[in-house]
Amino acid sequence: MKSNKLQxxxxxxxxxxLWAGIITAFSYLGxxxxxxxxxxRFIFFPTPVIEKTPEFFNLPYEEVWLPVAAKxxxxxxxxxxxxxxxxxxxxxxxxxxxxxxxIGANVAHANRFYQLGFSVLLIDYRGYxxxxxxxxxEKRVYEDAATAWxxxxxxxxxxxxxxxxxxxxxxxxxxxxxxxxQPQAAGLIVESSFTSIRxxxxxxxxxxMFPVDLILTQRFESIKKLPNLKIPVLFIHGVADSxxxxxxxxxxxxxxxxxxxxxxxxxxxHNNTAVVGGSEYLQWIESFVKQVLTVDKL
Numbered sequence: 001m002k003s004n005k006l007q008x009x010x011x012x013x014x015x016x017x018l019w020a021g022i023i024t025a026f027s028y029l030g031x032x033x034x035x036x037x038x039x040x041r042f043i044f045f046p047t048p049v050i051e052k053t054p055e056f057f058n059l060p061y062e063e064v065w066l067p068v069a070a071k072x073x074x075x076x077x078x079x080x081x082x083x084x085x086x087x088x089x090x091x092x093x094x095x096x097x098x099x100x101x102x103i104g105a106n107v108a109h110a111n112r113f114y115q116l117g118f119s120v121l122l123i124d125y126r127g128y129x130x131x132x133x134x135x136x137x138e139k140r141v142y143e144d145a146a147t148a149w150x151x152x153x154x155x156x157x158x159x160x161x162x163x164x165x166x167x168x169x170x171x172x173x174x175x176x177x178x179x180x181x182q183p184q185a186a187g188l189i190v191e192s193s194f195t196s197i198r199x200x201x202x203x204x205x206x207x208x209m210f211p212v213d214l215i216l217t218q219r220f221e222s223i224k225k226l227p228n229l230k231i232p233v234l235f236i237h238g239v240a241d242s243x244x245x246x247x248x249x250x251x252x253x254x255x256x257x258x259x260x261x262x263x264x265x266x267x268x269x270h271n272n273t274a275v276v277g278g279s280e281y282l283q284w285i286e287s288f289v290k291q292v293l294t295v296d297k298l
Contacts (some may be wrong), residue, residue: 035207036088036215037113043099043170043197043218044136046128057111059083066147068126068133076133078144080123080147081107082156083114088290091186092152092162093118096178098143098169098192102129106168112274113166116285123148141170143177160184164289169193169244169270173220176229176252183230187292189285191236192270194248195223203245226255232290232295234261238268238276261288 005106035042054061062082067075081103093113097106103122110120124146126133134140149165153237164187169174172193179188194200200213210251226233233256237249246264253262265282268276277284 002088010104032210035210039068039216040135040137045100046136047101048129050129052104052107054081054083054107054111057107059107059111059114060086061233064121064123064151065125066151068143068147070133071113077131078123078126078133078147079103079130080121080148082108083110083120083122085114085117085119087117089162090117091120091164091293092158093120094145094152094163094165094175094178095120095122096148096165096167096171096174097122097124100173104129109168109274112282113285115149116195116282116289118164120179121148121152138220141174142177145174146181149178149182161186164189164292167191167193170220173222176222176225179231179233180225180228185231185283187231188229188233189236189288190233190249190252191273192238192241192244192249193222193235193252194220194244195251196221199223200244200250203248222252227257229256232259232261232292233247234263234284236263236265236273236277236281236284238265238270238273240267241270243268243270245257259291 030141060083062084064080064082065077066080067077070076095106095110097103102190103124106122110122113120123144124131125136125141127136152163153160160182161184163185165175165179165185166189167173168191172190175188175190179185196217198212198216201207235249237246239246249262264275265273265281274281
């Protein structure tokens with residue numbers, strides 16, 4: 001009798017294991033598919049409500065709406081602020097913000113550059129703030145940055161040699177992509193940015209159980225693009241940054257050709273390098289810009 005019971009139990013147990021394996025495999029594949037389709041939602045965090053405008057700092061500004069050709073063939077618009085200084089032939093900063101909120105959260109920092117004598121163009125990518133269009137992805141934000149560049153050069157008739165490209169965090173990756181494509185720009189400033197999304201995933205030890213290299217479509221591979229950079233670059237990073245480690249800016253610095261500079265801010269976190277750096281932060285910016293413009297005149 002015991003033998004008959006075992007003969008019955010073993011096949012049932014085997015079938016249970018088989019079904020458990022099938023369910024696990026389908027669940028795993030389902031999660032992989034979800035990550036593949038939804039990965040932009042883990043990278044971009046846009047907010048439609050703008051809580052602060054340049055008016056808060058009594059800055060003179062103009063609302064700009066820039067058309068971008070969408071994949072559907074329709075024209076979508078990105079929104080921005082053109083904060084123009086009264087100084088003639090002033091240097092210009094194209095400001096590319098990070099992955100969260102919108103330009104309203106960046107106007108205070110844009111004001112710092114304005115106080116340093118820059119005219120500033122601050123834009124929202126499609127899906128952020130008042131900009132229209134679909135949810136952002138890597139290809140779209142590159143297109144939006146290029147649209148902002150073209151606005152400055154073509155509509156505002158500004159020489160590329162007067163334009164500095166600035167990017168914070170994810171905006172730093174966008175700024176690097178644009179700077180490589182625009183070798184006539186004056187210079188590039190990259191703050192608190194990363195080497196690649198893949199490296200960031202590895203550092204954070206997330207999704208280690210999934211085939212990230214097969215799933216990942218949003219790569220932002222700055223480390224591979226930097227050797228092709230043709231303009232001066234300044235990297236800035238807070239040493240206490242818990243979101244993006246400062247060693248990534250050190251790696252970006254190592255990969256970039258000369259002329260290049262690296263400013264590490266002790267005790268600064270991801271979003272407060274300018275506050276913690278204080279006057280030294282502004283001095284680094286001023287010194288970098290002065291060197292770039294002096295060399296350009298030679």
